[in-house]
Amino acid sequence: MHKFVIALMSAVLALLSVAPAALASDSTAGALPLSEQQTGPMITLLQDRLGWLGYHIDDSELGSSLFGQSTANNVKSFQAKFFISPTGIVDQRTWVELRKISEPRGELPPTCTEFTTICISLEQKLVRYVVDGQVRMSADARFGVSGQRTSPGSYQVYWKSRDHVSSRYQTPMPFSLFYDGDQAVHYSP
Known part of the structure; x- marks a missing residue:
């Protein structure tokens, strides 16, 4: 058995968490906001982080790095879970929280x-x-x-x-x- x-x-995650200002200062700041119908490496990174946190993104969106309905619904769920207005759009506040929560x-x-x-x-x-x-x-x-x-x-x-x-x-x-x-x-x- x-x-x-x-x-x-x-405790481990608290020790490894990074200050929000440092998280916001990475190269993603210029790519925000992220929303439906966008594609590209930032969407792939978004989907990867959501996946690590247990959110299921449709395979059709994963294969094409598409911010589709499945990704939007999962972003809304994440936002609601962490007390962010559930818009389905990844703004600065959502991205900072997502990075903080999904590290390491x-x-x-x-x-x-x-x-x-x-x-x-x-x-x-x-x-x-x-x-x-x-x-x-x-x-x-x-x-x-x-x-x-x-x-x-x-x-x-x-x-x-x-x-x-x-x-x-x-x-x-x-x-x-x-x-x-x-x-x-x-x-x-």
Whole structure:
């Protein structure tokens, strides 16, 4: 049986994050805004960053580096998730946030690649299922409720519950994986 490890990357990402001014000063500033029907290397970079964060871009847009409907919808989802007005247009604010959240792109901490793991990023608000160092699935995530901070660190799952109901909140917590006392990762429709 595979060992499951929960690895929270928030501390690593916080240490590696770059100040917004530095992020905005790169060569992309002149290429903004990015919007539907544009093509080119900036669109490829945009789609790559969105993909790393778990957003699915249609293959037809990826193959042609086209900022199409799929890319626009994913930009809107990203904007809404990070409290930016969901216009679907990549302006300076959106680009700075996307760069900050998607760095370091393509890198997982060693604790996320040693076993079959659920690798969680508090900074990116993302859960990744990793097998043999390869991300097999990504999903948006929320962490804790006000006053109930999610503990960073590496943990082993000690209990699984398919149809769990929270004893504290009396709400369904389907497919719960418990670690660190009463903390759990679970699916929420």
